[in-house]
Amino acid sequence: MQNIFLKLVLAGALVLLAFTLSTPTIAQEYAVMVNAQNGFSGDDNVKRTQIKRLYLKEQKNWPGGVEAIPFGREEGSAAQQAFIQKVLGMTGTELEAHWLKLKQMSGETPPRGVGSARILARQIGKKPGAFGVVQASEAAAVEGGKVLFEFSIN
């Protein structure tokens, strides 16, 4: 009787373990959007590097001369955190130190953080040099915009 009980407990534990291991982690998909007129091309790595330079204001113009208009997302939002981690490849502290340094040396400020995806989409659609990050599911609604590249975060 005791053996049967033990076997049942073990079987239950195994089933629970298998269930836990088989449960997929949910990845959130994001898209970096640019204006539809933006002709910048390259592989995914080149595009990410370009976006990083422009967002950090290490470069102020797109290759070709169009003035870059970077947009961030609301501070602390999931989209902004994903962008910092996956596209900029920085921690929040490193990014803050970067802006602090730039502020002191040349008076530069971080790109405007936009809370609403719709308002961001409208800005990207209207301004040729604009870019920003939205959830991939929101990308289709960006009139006058297109996806430069997508990335995901768990």
Added chain:
Amino acid sequence: MKFNKSRIVTLRRLLLGAAVSGLVMSAPATSLADDNTDAHMAQMQRKLDAAMVAIQQLSSTVAELQNEIAAQKSHKANASSNMGMMTELDERVEELEDTVDTIDGRVGSRAVANAFDATKLDIGGFVDIATTLAIGEDKTEAAFNREVFELLVKAKLGNAWDLFVAQAFIRNAPLKFSDPAGRRSPFFANNNSPVVTDTVIAWAQYSKSDMFNVQFGRFITPQGIINIEHFPANLLDPEQPQFLRPFPGQTIFANFSDGLNVHGSKFVGNNKFSYNAYAAAWAGNSSNLNVGGRLAYSFVDAGLTFGLNGTYGDRSSSADANFAVLGADVLFQKGRWIWKNEIFLTDEEGAPGKVAFYTMPAYKLSDKWTAFYRFDYLDTGLPGGESVENVLGLSFRPIFNTHLRGIYRWRRAKKDVGIPAADTHVFQLSTTFNF
């Protein structure tokens, strides 16, 4: 009044059945008399016509009812569609209200500043406070509390035009020595001096592209690494290396220049090239123009930047004191390491040349804590002008805009002919608040 479709169909069937039954019931008997046949036929025809009229009327009524039901259904569908639109509109209005509230907070009645003629205006600054204790070779002690408040203002004047001003309010005193050889008895010069103001930076810039920008006015002399970073908020040690002290410093080159600076940068693959070329006078000697420049190349992936610096000019407005400066710097910044190195050599007219060198490795213990060390060598070429500093420090950033530091500095003035070596120990606690 609401009708179910199946009920309508049933009603129609009943009415039709009743009409047909009535017709049949009212039909004449089978024993038809020949003379009455025509009359009966006419009567039946009339009744049939009346029944047809009744059927048509009933059909019309049914059709009207069906139309009414269809209209009601359509109304329901429209109402459902309208509800969706209303929800979306509500969401949009909420977003707009949030946005308006944010904008109102920035430019509305609570706005702290408005731009007069600039298209954009940013205001910030920092406060740097330090308390310092110096103990000299002869055990003399000197202490000083420094306060620096700087206001940074950036204005966008037009599409390609910017203005940047750093106005400082400073209570500061350089560490000096009162003994004849100037190395044993420390004191802080101008210890009781009031707050002075200084326009540290005031330049306007025209930007043609990333590669071509023209800056004119007062700018930080673009030489080396630390002088360009310059501000306490950016520095692990707010006391810059010996060759940049005391402010505005012309030991090797001046901290600030008044004139024209052309600069730019270009990415070459993953690497970055940048340049500066300037023609400017230095504070304290505005009658002589100095020319200089800097070339830097960064291997971004490796975290390495190499720089070459050069300046030629005249140090004195009253005598011939031409000079040439050559310098090189290497910066390694990757992962937890930051390692800065600079070397400068000068050739002076009518005076011995100068040599300055430092190496400063720093290691990030965590996001907030950084430990650093600096070996700092300066030889002014003058008798007793050779000195070495070993600096050990710990930097703590509890939040991103606050910087606290504890620093120990051991300064050794090296012995020279007839002059013994002398040590000074300097302890400093400092904090920088940025806003």
